[in-house]
Amino acid sequence: MAPVLSISRRTRNTPWTQRNREHGVKAYTVYNRMLLPTVFESVVEDYHHLKKHVQVWDVACERQIEIKGPDATKLVQMLTPRNLTKMKDDQCYYIPVVDENGGMLNDPVAVKHNDNRWWISIADSDLLYWVKGLAVGKGLNVDIFEPDVSPLAIQGPKADDLMAQLFGEVIRDLKFFRHRQIKFNGKSHTVARSGFSVQGGFEIYVDGTKQGEPIWDALFEAGKNLNVRAGCPNAIERIEGGLLSYGNDMTIQNTPYEAGLGKFCKGPAAKGCIGGEALRREQIDGPKQQIRGLAISGDAVPPCQNAWPVMVEGAQVGQVTSAAWSPDLNTNVAIGMIEANHWNIGTQVTVQAQDKSRNAEIRKLPLIT
């Protein structure tokens, strides 16, 4: 029997919870203590639609941490080994955030407004607490809070067409991971070319809960001829695309190098990062295990509800942390953490899935291109 989710105030509603219900949401997860839809038609139907058309996603659970004040940029650099010195005021950066040991605390997108004002658009952990703790402990001159800003993602190959119909052709010129302001009903909202799929699209950082339903409704009105649907991050598509999920594919136990994010840990700017020193040895020696793709044979795997051991000759050499049947690749696709001696592409392994053991092969990420 499918487990039911008990919803309370603590598992927060979003500006679009009512709209999701009207569009037939069938399942949720809880993400940053907020409802995140996971299924509308079915995971497979949603997947096919996402790759052909355009979807509107309630990703309000990507909460914002606003950092305002003269020490804002200094503080953001403390959070991450990624060099922020050349970042422009209209850029978004994907930043691994690490603790003093180099363990990952989150993998958010940093949205820079200017040197004195940032948003950190977070994955699933209360990063606000780390940022506030550091700022208070260090005595920095910043205000830190969660603003009433909720991202709404427009994803899929027709995302540009939908956005252009509502906000004008100029939106097509917005470059990847750049942001600008759009007007809706006389109010200004930040929009970026970004999102948790590899189909392309946008995220509107909707400013104010009350603005949520009018923007949603306008998008559906404008997208009538584009087969627009309510959707959500799709488990199959994001695994195929190699998009990591914090809490699934990496945790505080992992470094950015292990998560395959070493390219974001280079250069002298990491010196400003709290975990920079701790990461130095791994920068030289490399990690002992690393994220890989896997193709798992056999029929469709069940959802990966806990880490599945990856075995070679009876010894554990890693674990699978996300898995799904891929209709387009006609095999099960997976993401896992594999030890150095066994992580070469093409290595044959055994995966102890929840249901049974299966043969599998190490692949590179993304699994689909």
Add this chain to the structure above:
Amino acid sequence: MAPVLSISRRTRNTPWTQRNREHGVKAYTVYNRMLLPTVFESVVEDYHHLKKHVQVWDVACERQIEIKGPDATKLVQMLTPRNLTKMKDDQCYYIPVVDENGGMLNDPVAVKHNDNRWWISIADSDLLYWVKGLAVGKGLNVDIFEPDVSPLAIQGPKADDLMAQLFGEVIRDLKFFRHRQIKFNGKSHTVARSGFSVQGGFEIYVDGTKQGEPIWDALFEAGKNLNVRAGCPNAIERIEGGLLSYGNDMTIQNTPYEAGLGKFCKGPAAKGCIGGEALRREQIDGPKQQIRGLAISGDAVPPCQNAWPVMVEGAQVGQVTSAAWSPDLNTNVAIGMIEANHWNIGTQVTVQAQDKSRNAEIRKLPLIT
């Protein structure tokens, strides 16, 4: 249609997830990114059983933050306005934890082992991040981590009998919010007289995931004649008993005074607390709103999925954040935050519940005694 919960590695399994399934768990919530059962037979059946017999609860989601090192006690005092100076090495304290503005970050139970070693047994927020951020920022000499320790609660009027059958008669002498060590299978575990019900009972801090199922099985074997059942924190019982739920009844927007926890904010020890200064004004003037009980008339209310406005003469004077039908009180019971001009016991108000407006009366907490 009841919403389904999509379970992934990110919504962590506990040592007892398999046991909960075997005992027929029907619904979950996600608490500290971990599965927490909410229903076995039904919320009402579970409630009646809890008040008559004894239940074993998987509350592994009450994760522990271990703080070890010479600065441990200093750091714990930074977290809370509650005076810790007289706390003994076998005591547990309920401590409001506040940020630099006096806003509540969590309401955990602090378990003191000695001056150099504490556990903070947390409610639903990543308090680990705040504690680590502060410690790193202040340069304190401590190690901070989440150990592999999972609380298992034994709750109900027959809890003493069950515990005595398994661990010996001496366990009956354990006083409220005191802890001691028990042995099971040659391993030592901390046990406290505590738990998230007002029926009395214990929490075993099971040391090591692998120890979980053997202890569970031994409790059910020992409790055969006591009508022991798998259970979980019960929404009705905890509202009747006035037990607050962080994220439902108070958030970072609320101070401990507003949450009715002013008695834990007294004295000079609050000086060591990060938020002590911010709380000083409220210590003198009192809060502008405060937690109250409510009795809501009419048939059984639906679950409170977001804050319900509390109205007097057309103006909002507060909000209800938890509500349930109480079979024993033959009315709906609720917890809410009410403005000072309207919080007197006996005040008549209107509650705009999800389904309809209802008459209600302000009551003191706990609602049942």
